Amino acid sequence: MIRRGLMQPYPLNVAMLCRRVESQFPDKTVTTRRQGRDTTITCRRLMQRSRQLADALRRAGVRPGDCVSTLMWNSQEHLEAYFAVPGIGAVLHTVNARLPADTIGALLDDTRPVAMLADASLLSTLRQVRLPSSLKLIVRVADGDPGNDERAAAIDYEGLLAGGSRAYEWPEIDEQAACGICHTSGTTGRSKGVVYSHRSTVLHAMSMLFADGIALSEHDVCLTVVPMFHAVGWGFPYACALAGASQALSWRQSDPQTLAGLIEQTGATLATAVPTVWINLLEQLRSGEIDAARLRSLTRLPIGGATVSSDLIDGYAQFGIRVQHCWGMTEVSPLGLVSTRRSWLSDESWSQRRLTPGVPLPGCELRVMTPQGTAAPAGSGAAGELQIRGPWVADAYLDPSAEDGRGGGDRFDTDSDGRRWLKTGDIAQIDSDGYVRIVDRAKDLIKSGGEWISSLELESALVQHPGVREAAVVGVPDSVWQERPVAFVSLVEDRDEAQLDLAGYLASRLPRWQIPERFIVLQELPRNNTGKLDKARLRELTRGDGRHGG
């Protein structure tokens, strides 16, 4: 009997990424563009500084299993914390800097950090936060803002580093140890903490190197615009370390001119952000405000977090830039699907699939649970809740009040074979070629006259209209139909609302009963703190209108 393999006990951990960067890619760079100030350092120096930060935190009393929170925009210093905090076995908790102070306080109650690193420009926010008693150390990261140093406890980041050794040796952390915590965006109810392990972090980084997917390479220079406090910056900071790619970080800035300048300066080959950012940039490319030649190094835009329109895909294609539609969740580290063309698709089949979020990355398994509570047969196209499993998928939410720290039991399922599944809350279909079509968020379905209307499907149809920039559909109470859809849109510049005929446009594409009751044009659609469409706010805007009273 030969029970076990005889292979090296090699833990998959963040230290392995640090060693790789240092030994293989010391001359790669990390560039941070803050307002009026650019900083570029080599990865050799980045790793020395990460070692210094690790050693300094350790000397300051941070122990394995302790949480260290960050309240920071995208920067070299944030990246140093990405390596240093898990590198000593502590847990990196990246706090959304756009949240109101009381919400930040609630998140810190969840994780009870012993230390916090904060951008100087965010200290005024932090001052309003009721801080947990666990917090012993606040470190101020200079970011060009004078900051407010009244909080006596705040010590300077560079001063802290100076007390750490650049010869600090990374200990070998168990791969199941906690590595980082991100909170979900919490569009419904309270944000929930996802606790990544070192193992899940490294395996997710590996998945971003696969040829069929993001295909991140040492030849890439990656501009991460998506905030590093959102779902591990979509995983790019760690994946770039594994691949050996240089990185560019735009601090809190996502305006077209800043991004174009940073792409031009660093030779960025890919850049990540939510669609709005790229819609804005595309408009300036088309108008000539930004010379396309400045983006000549850019080959692809992995886009996640919202529906992508064909106009966006076609628009960038004209400039030689490929939009890669991705689907993820904080709970999935976050990438689960990437829109890649499968070899057997005809041009026509692909053109029908390219607006979907794509196919599962190797390592992710999917199933669709029908309303009857059974898994839909593969390729059947039946709609139901999308469930996902894999080595970088969450098994529970952090619940400090539970004895085992595990919460959110109703969002996770165990099948008859004992396998665990995450319920994504998305309603989806999977076609016979493996492409997933997200029909809707379960909570965004509109129940009208005993039928479901998909707000997502309506939104997708609306953004295909050449005059529509962005669209959001909500359900409003209706005395006859129970609920009816109302559409909000923002328009492409110079478009005249009167000429749009959105109802007529939709009527040729969708059943009559699905056409929204009303179309409301807004200058900008409201967004919440995580940059997602704020449907609660839109529902408020529909209130006080007698036609829809219950």
Next chain:
Amino acid sequence: MIRRGLMQPYPLNVAMLCRRVESQFPDKTVTTRRQGRDTTITCRRLMQRSRQLADALRRAGVRPGDCVSTLMWNSQEHLEAYFAVPGIGAVLHTVNARLPADTIGALLDDTRPVAMLADASLLSTLRQVRLPSSLKLIVRVADGDPGNDERAAAIDYEGLLAGGSRAYEWPEIDEQAACGICHTSGTTGRSKGVVYSHRSTVLHAMSMLFADGIALSEHDVCLTVVPMFHAVGWGFPYACALAGASQALSWRQSDPQTLAGLIEQTGATLATAVPTVWINLLEQLRSGEIDAARLRSLTRLPIGGATVSSDLIDGYAQFGIRVQHCWGMTEVSPLGLVSTRRSWLSDESWSQRRLTPGVPLPGCELRVMTPQGTAAPAGSGAAGELQIRGPWVADAYLDPSAEDGRGGGDRFDTDSDGRRWLKTGDIAQIDSDGYVRIVDRAKDLIKSGGEWISSLELESALVQHPGVREAAVVGVPDSVWQERPVAFVSLVEDRDEAQLDLAGYLASRLPRWQIPERFIVLQELPRNNTGKLDKARLRELTRGDGRHGG
């Protein structure tokens, strides 16, 4: 304190590959070309048959931890065993079909299989093997050879399958469980068994999908010529499953016409074999015996197992085919290095590096131990023994006589941080760009007058000569210098030995004292059972020559 991540307990195992193939790529194919017979099946069918084989083996009494040996050439049935045997938690032991019967018997004594699958054409070999008492079941795989069915115990493979259910459900195997065993080629001393785990197998497969490396994609069709009994067929059978690539298998055949036909028929995009196979094919491409148009689908040739010449690289480049030089060992699952061009290299720098086996795959760490017993500083270029660690590197050899089953202690090292390293036995240098140069096998160094002469360096220099097809250098005893090099070469067709002036050619490239004493031209260089140059035989050929007597 947050000690552990809250991610799914998702084991990395072969069942995960099976589920992926079945759910995502059912219409991909596996084609086997035997003499006079082609078989193509879909992956849907392949997986049904693998389930049947798994269930049938289970019903026949094969239990988790039991070993099942194969004595087979490359075929669909061998691939089915690759999935079915580890799929039930048993251990797949792939036996080199070219070994003599007594050696095969010794290997089986190591693993003590309960069952064996053998090609009909290999039953005559098997009949000469002293079989271990553990073996209860011999299964005959029809391969066009009448075979010899005298051995009463041999039952038919298709008959066995018929008794298994195609609805068999893969159990969830622990990722640390043994998955497969390959024996090293044993050029020195006895072959040693490497016991792969499910985890190491899956992680190695993942590494073959990385964009910087093999970059295996669902768009690929992979022709595996390297025998599936050698180092897991270099890892391609499992990596193709993870990527979703179709596979082509050439049974025991590696002649140019068979390969060209199979490439043409299946649209193979990459093909794997040792250099000799590709040297032969290139000669027929150049002579026009094989029309290059037949290989139009082929984009790259991952080559391992021996030094690659610039003539081979340039020769295939003329036909639009890229040679990817790889370095591996049975102990490394087997790939550790792949020759990829790093982004910062000039054309000239790259042309100097492309003959090296390349740079470490993400996940593999290297160090060079100098004769002084210390690790050479990174980028120093100092020569010493190459050591490697990573999640798919062996930690011990199988030793059934040891209580814990672990042997080969002297080939493995533990550093001061408790990290494990495999001693490769290769003498190497690592340059400042990360490229590894294998200077020699430790045992192939020639000690001459107190200096080391690298037989590998001499061989590399010789195969750069336009008239030389293959070269091998051995050391022979010398009364003055202790040892002196003797070179054996085979020539490119139609080349006249008299015009070569190999000594003069080398003299312009190497120090005078390194020039071999003699150059011996052979029609073909002798090879051992694993296809490697048989240096023991070459040393024999040099004996009885007074000039070199001790």
